[in-house]
Amino acid sequence: MDNSSGRITGMTAIEPKATVAVVGAGTMGQGIAQVALVAGHRVRLYDTAGGRAAEAARAIGARLDRLVEKGRLTADARDAARARLHPAARLDDLADPALVIEAILEQLDVKQKLFAELESVVPDDCLLATNTSSLSVTAVAGALRLPGRFVGLHFFNPAPLLPLVEVVRGFATDAEAAERAYATVAAWGKTPVRCADAPGFVVNRIARPFYAEAFRVHEERAADPATVDAVLRECGGFPMGPFELTDLIGQDVNEAVTRSVYESFFHDPKFRPSLAQRRLVEAGLLGRKSGRGWYDHTAGAERPRPRTEEPCEAPRALTVHGRLPRACAVLAEMIREAGIAVTEAPGPDDDGHLALPGGTELSLTQGLPATTELAGTRIHFDLALDYRTCTRIALAPSATASPSDVRAAVGLFQALGKQVSVIGDAPGLIVARTVAMLVDFAEDAVGRGVASPEDVDTAMRLGVNHPRGPLEWGRVLGAVWVGQVLRNLHFEYPDGRYAPSQPLLRRAAVEESLL
Structure with a gap:
């Protein structure tokens, strides 16, 4: 020097x-x-x-x-x-x-x-x-x-x-x-x-949605903490769910980082903290170190179990309309392998879905609620890291879905070897909205020069043990699909939290131009 x-x-x-x-x-x-x-x-x-x-x-x-x-x-x-x-x-x-x-x-x-x-x-x-x-x-x-x-x-x-x-x-x-x-x-x-x-550097910046989306689903009473954790672990492939992880970290520590990043970004709604988590901290329920947080960690306390549906009969046949999104395209093959007859019918190439025997549409969530003003009944299923190896799936039925069609949807995924959690009609369910936000935060960080794409994915895999780097996950899902999920979430919650970043929108535009 x-x-x-x-x-x-x-x-x-x-x-x-x-x-x-x-x-x-x-x-x-x-x-x-x-x-x-x-x-x-x-x-x-x-x-x-x-x-x-x-x-x-x-x-x-x-x-x-x-x-x-x-x-x-x-x-x-x-x-x-x-x-x-x-x-x-x-x-x-x-x-x-x-x-x-x-x-x-x-x-x-x-x-x-x-x-x-x-x-x-x-x-x-x-x-x-x-x-x-x-x-x-x-x-x-x-x-x-x-x-x-x-x-x-x-x-x-x-x-x-x-x-x-x-x-x-x-x-x-x-x-x-x-x-x-x-x-x-x-x-x-x-x-x-x-x-x-930059606020939060790489990991603490990009990881915020992993906690925030789970807390929001809970605050809206769409699913309890044990179910959210189980879906993110067993369907999304994350090693721990956000409720159990923040109990391990300490609610005060995790919430302080969230508030620091939020304040550093001048109260950008994308980084807004959770009121439910704030109440835990105010009550001194800090997680394992205090004996109680989202869960009771005192000696002999029984861990809550995730909501899991009882066995239901699978449909003998169903119809695939159009081409299933590439994120879940393997499902048609898996259904045939399970001995269920599959009939193919014309439909939109970018929004294919399954039709249950009762006529209800069963489709991968696109970020909208299942209950809409549009005609017809729907049941949405969640995104999985790998539909073949995942052991749980979440379903969100519309308010008009009949109990028999809900049971048929449950039975279908049970026939594929999955446990099924039926949750409230949460737009984007659990895994899909979380992953879409992680991808968007990663694209935004790279676009703003915070870190290289390779370093972002390395940091998220090694720093918080995510099953895939968010940018790699975005390439697997496609920026068009991720952008659509976020646009739909932004339509449902028009406060700016889910507005897709410009780098993600540019990547989606390039993808569409190559189709």
Whole structure:
């Protein structure tokens, strides 16, 4: 680094022999320190609370012992790592690091004060990084003498286990500093993704609909939390549902991130928080850590079961009108394989559907409610990650659908090996509206230069363990279908929340021009 300009000129990872300092000895600080230790660095750990750094060093040592017991680390490597870990009693003890990573309170003024003090201690060629998940990297660096060397390194908890690190370049961050931070994280065995300093970065920005759509379905009394979670897991392929996941994260933590992103986007309705979740936080029902959140986590409490229909008889025959949307085209083949006769009839190529024996139209949701002013009765079914392998499907009948046709629709999917949850007439049901919003948020983020398409999909797979990156999912479904779902949802809720982004609309226009 040129000390006169404060500009980092090296674009390679910091040397393994270099010292890394971690400020903040809580859960995240300990995890980050462990990552740097195992990568071979000498680590200085500092916390303002007296004795906290030494206590954290002992906790890290205990975790290294467990890695040895599990065969993931040799005893010699553990001993060497312990010898490299040094608790620091004062900030002045951090005079020689090549990199300082902060993991303290999510308060802007506190972080700014810390880094202003650090600048008077560390050398000018030292990279400075914040692990913030919700604050602006640009704002944290705003008061620094050399803001060009400041980056965001957003690790995910637990840092030693989760591979993703968002490398965030603030408005004043030098490209060389960001690249050196990226190379360092990669050298530590992590998977870094580059992103601009935008609210929520990549993961916390794009993941908002996963929670918000589920909460809205619940608030509208279309389905209970257990059913929503089950549908997103067993039909959508997500590893956890949003209600159980936020109970694990902590309702206060999840809601605070949502509010921070909402406020950072100047109250854009796309990011509007949930009133139901706010009430949980106000009541102190924070999830597992308080014993109760959406679910009761006290000892002996029984977990609510999702709504699941009793066995029904499948129809012996049905008709396919037109060409089923490509998202569910495999259903016709699956129905034949189940021994149900299928007759093909003319129909619109872009909106094919199944006709039950009683005349009710059974179709993939397009974002509208099943109950409309149009003539006829309808039952909508939800989007699945994979109709062959999914184990549950959600159905939403119109108010005019006869009980016998609802039973026939239930029996049809049961014959295909699925459990069936009949929910209220929610536009877009559960999986479809969630995935459509995730795709749109991802397209918008790429269109605004937040991150590359590859980094967006990598971040969502590794950061929140989604079964597909949202952009990949959008390519599978087609931007035309995703855009139509969102247009219809926007028609039902004309407050701007579901208005498709311009990048998605442009992609849909290109798709249509190629048809």
